[in-house]
Amino acid sequence: MGDPTALDLARKRRVIDLTHPLVPDGVPACPGHPKYNAEHTFKLSDGAFANVHTLTIGTHTGTHIDAPYHFYDDACPVDRLDLSLLAAAPAVVVDVRHKAAHEAITWEDLRKYESGIREGAAVLFCTGWASRYGRPDYSDHPYLEVDAAQQLLERGVRVIGADTISPDEWRLDGGDTGMVHRIVLRAGGIIVENLQGLEDVVDSGWENPRVSLLPLSLAGCDGSPIRAVAWER
Numbered sequence: 175m176g177d178p179t180a181l182d183l184a185r186k187r188r189v190i191d192l193t194h195p196l197v198p199d200g201v202p203a204c205p206g207h208p209k210y211n212a213e214h215t216f217k218l219s220d221g222a223f224a225n226v227h228t229l230t231i232g233t234h235t236g237t238h239i240d241a242p243y244h245f246y247d248d249a250c251p252v253d254r255l256d257l258s259l260l261a262a263a264p265a266v267v268v269d270v271r272h273k274a275a276h277e278a279i280t281w282e283d284l285r286k287y288e289s290g291i292r293e294g295a296a297v298l299f300c301t302g303w304a305s306r307y308g309r310p311d312y313s314d315h316p317y318l319e320v321d322a323a324q325q326l327l328e329r330g331v332r333v334i335g336a337d338t339i340s341p342d343e344w345r346l347d348g349g350d351t352g353m354v355h356r357i358v359l360r361a362g363g364i365i366v367e368n369l370q371g372l373e374d375v376v377d378s379g380w381e382n383p384r385v386s387l388l389p390l391s392l393a394g395c396d397g398s399p400i401r402a403v404a405w406e407r
């Protein structure tokens with residue numbers, strides 16, 4: 175028996191999928207956003223040369239990222255993001271599963287993760303809300319307080335994500351629901367929404383998780399669905 179080959183190591187490596195599957199009629203969308211669909215354009219069973227689908231999809235469909243251009247006309251679109259922030263980034267997964275509906279996540283909740291909170295890190299909030307995906311109470315999630323977002327930005331963090339539809343509170347009274355979006359995107363940051371599987375990363379006990387959160391290269395667009403994955407370095 176020699177040393178393990180690269181292929182042996184790759185086979186052993188566990189990858190956690192952080193992405194909600196895209197299923198027609200199974201993807202909750204913000205009001206007015208396009209409803210996800212995938213249908214055959216060509217079908218082998220109808221005698222076509224190959225199977226080919228046509229997609230109906232929005233830039234904020236399913237697990238996705240928001241680029242700064244989402245809120246600012248003069249800011250970076252999704253195809254020009256710095257991919258070094260999104261490819262194999264060190265991840266800090268903050269366990270806030272004890273938070274209740276509409277409860278704030280504050281800087282206090284982040285203190286014990288402070289050593290990992292630095293430039294280049296992706297800070298991802300595990301609220302446990304992914305299990306409510308598609309249910310009416312999915313939008314009643316805990317939310318990130320503006321001060322906590324500000325502190326992350328001051329420490330050089332540019333990627334902030336959650337297993338919720340938004341890091342901002344989804345206000346039932348129609349109040350402002352975009353404060354965290356504004357300060358993160360204005361600072362050139364990137365917001366990741368509708369993640370799933372973060373509890374598996376927390377419960378894995380991994381000491382140095384990495385994540386990839388890669389968008390499609392949609393020229394001039396404000397966001398993109400992503401395939402998000404985590405692994406231990």
Ligand SMILES: [Zn+2]
Binds near residue numbers: 239397
């Ligand atoms: Zn979005």
